[in-house]
Amino acid sequence: AKKRKANSYNVFSPEMERTSFKNFELQNDLHKALLNDEFELYYQPKVLSNKRQIVGAEALIRWNHSTRGLVSPGEFIPLAEESGLIVPIGEWVLENVCKQIKAWEESGYPRLEVSLNFSALQMLQKGLVDTVKAILEKYQVEGKSLEIEITESLILNDDGDLLKKLEDLKDLGIRIAIDDFGTGYSSMSYLTKYKFNTIKLDRSFIKDIHTSTDSQAITKFIIQLSNQLKMKVVAEGVELEEQFSLLLEMNCDEIQGYLISKPLPVHQFEQLGRFSSFI
Ligand code: C2E
Ligand code: CA
Ligand code: CA
Numbered sequence: 001a002k003k004r005k006a007n008s009y010n011v012f013s014p015e016m017e018r019t020s021f022k023n024f025e026l027q028n029d030l031h032k033a034l035l036n037d038e039f040e041l042y043y044q045p046k047v048l049s050n051k052r053q054i055v056g057a058e059a060l061i062r063w064n065h066s067t068r069g070l071v072s073p074g075e076f077i078p079l080a081e082e083s084g085l086i087v088p089i090g091e092w093v094l095e096n097v098c099k100q101i102k103a104w105e106e107s108g109y110p111r112l113e114v115s116l117n118f119s120a121l122q123m124l125q126k127g128l129v130d131t132v133k134a135i136l137e138k139y140q141v142e143g144k145s146l147e148i149e150i151t152e153s154l155i156l157n158d159d160g161d162l163l164k165k166l167e168d169l170k171d172l173g174i175r176i177a178i179d180d181f182g183t184g185y186s187s188m189s190y191l192t193k194y195k196f197n198t199i200k201l202d203r204s205f206i207k208d209i210h211t212s213t214d215s216q217a218i219t220k221f222i223i224q225l226s227n228q229l230k231m232k233v234v235a236e237g238v239e240l241e242e243q244f245s246l247l248l249e250m251n252c253d254e255i256q257g258y259l260i261s262k263p264l265p266v267h268q269f270e271q272l273g274r275f276s277s278f279i
């Protein structure tokens, strides 16, 4: 896990001093953000690569800070992880995703599989599975509507309970995805121990597939591997038509990226052609 000291003042440059002071302030404000209802979920569609039909969405958190405006998760999630606030924030995300799924169901939208990101610290909580179960029951949502994305860093920090937890979550019908695949500097042998439903190919590979034969080869290899291990493969960060058609040729299952749509607030997401083929 990443460890940074937000409160260390042995800084070396005014620039670093500013950053660390800003983080210190953000850290304080994070405590109030949940109470003040400053978080919001954006949704980014995932489409089938053959049909370009929306089959799912990834929920991504946004923080509407009272004075700073929109703060990106890249900035505040690491701080929330440091302070442990990621646990209640993660629960807020899960609750709101379930609430949203229920609302879509009630207004007659076709079923979507919604993915959400779980931090390592959140996943390591003892009562995690019970919490998830309780929230599913509270909103009367089926587990199969949900996919939980975790990263390789969690596997490196496995305290011995992870396998059981993942199996318990899968027993609830929830699918498990490995996010940012290939960026965690760990060996791939963990794929034999933990049976993931989905691999999310990191944007760092996709970024250059149309210009670099190396990136192309790695991407092709990961897609073949996923197919053989019977996992679904989703490419993230697809921005260009060229990348899209290469991925199509390589038999990638699903596509997510700015080419289709940026993450959107709910009401805008709902405008995307009522989740049908919209392109
Ligand atoms: P991630 O899970 O890898 O999410 C994908 C990120 O890539 C998102 O950034 C998304 O907006 C961005 N993205 C999607 N398509 C494209 C594209 O075509 N081009 C480019 N350049 N970027 C694209 P975002 O929303 O800023 O989130 C950043 C990270 O923050 C996420 O990376 C995830 O690790 C974390 N995060 C976001 N929401 C949550 C949450 O609810 N809980 C937790 N624990 N982490 C979250
Ligand atoms: Ca993700
Ligand atoms: Ca990712």
Ligand code: CA
Pocket: 180
């Ligand atoms: Ca990422």
